Amino acid sequence: MAPVQAQVLPTSPQSSITPEKVRDGIDLQINGEHYLHTGDPQMPLLWYLRDVLRLTGTKYGSEHDGSGADLILLDGKAVSAIAVPMAKLSGRQITTVEGLAANDGGLHPLQQAFIDEDAIGCGYCTPGWLIAALDLLKRKPHPDDTDIDQLPNRCRCGCQTRVRRAIKRFAAGKAGQP
Ligand code: FES
Numbered sequence: 001m002a003p004v005q006a007q008v009l010p011t012s013p014q015s016s017i018t019p020e021k022v023r024d025g026i027d028l029q030i031n032g033e034h035y036l037h038t039g040d041p042q043m044p045l046l047w048y049l050r051d052v053l054r055l056t057g058t059k060y061g062s063e064h065d066g067s068g069a070d071l072i073l074l075d076g077k078a079v080s081a082i083a084v085p086m087a088k089l090s091g092r093q094i095t096t097v098e099g100l101a102a103n104d105g106g107l108h109p110l111q112q113a114f115i116d117e118d119a120i121g122c123g124y125c126t127p128g129w130l131i132a133a134l135d136l137l138k139r140k141p142h143p144d145d146t147d148i149d150q151l152p153n154r155c156r157c158g159c160q161t162r163v164r165r166a167i168k169r170f171a172a173g174k175a176g177q178p
Contacts, residue, residue: 026090030055031099041087046070048086049096057097057127068128068153072096078135097127100134109175110134110167116175117166121157129153133167142171 025036030053037048049055049072058081059069070081073095100108107115110130120126132151136143148164155163169175 026086028086028089028092028094030094031096037086037089039086042085044082045072045084045086045089045094046081049081055096055098059124059127061124061128067125067156068132068151069125071128071131071152073131073134076135076138078132095131097130100130110137110170113166113170113175114163116177117162117169119159119162119166121155121159125153125155125157125159129155129163133170137167137171143167 025038026041028035028037030049035053037043037052039052046058046060049058050060058072059067060082061067061069071078072081073079073093074084074089075093076095100111102108108130110133114120114126114130119129129151132153133148136147136151140147145164148167149160153163154160
């Protein structure tokens with residue numbers, strides 16, 4: 001009887017794929033969407049919004065002139081996006097001006113009130129005003145001119161008086177009305 005030949009199994013080729021480790025990152029929620037930031041934890045939020053996500057509604061400015069143009073809502077409170085590093089944002093909820101409109105694209109009533117009162121000049125300061133006003137309105141649903149003037153925002157186009165009217169129009173529930 002012929003001897004039984006041992007069967008030699010073919011060896012598997014060396015894999016050229018290197019398994020990737022799960023990367024640490026900062027889990028952010030911006031306008032209801034989750035993002036994982038794996039870059040520099042000291043990067044200011046403003047640059048992440050503008051340069052990474054291309055959410056350019058939030059503007060640079062307050063570091064020098066106190067215009068309030070870089071305000072965003074962090075857990076519902078208005079804060080400067082240039083002053084907050086990414087490392088402080090894990091698990092926090094961020095809303096930018098792009099997140100104010102409804103899912104169908106309809107304007108937030110405060111945005112409508114700004115249009116009603118013609119409170120927008122060049123528009124540079126407008127996102128910051130909207131964010132700061134929403135924070136104020138949550139604390140004080142019917143603010144007066146003094147409350148509004150105490151916001152950190154300034155308008156170089158001279159819209160301050162019309163901004164006051166817009167915020168008060170919204171507070172009165174008259175956005176979108178004649
Ligand atoms: S609308 Fe131009 S700075 Fe305010």
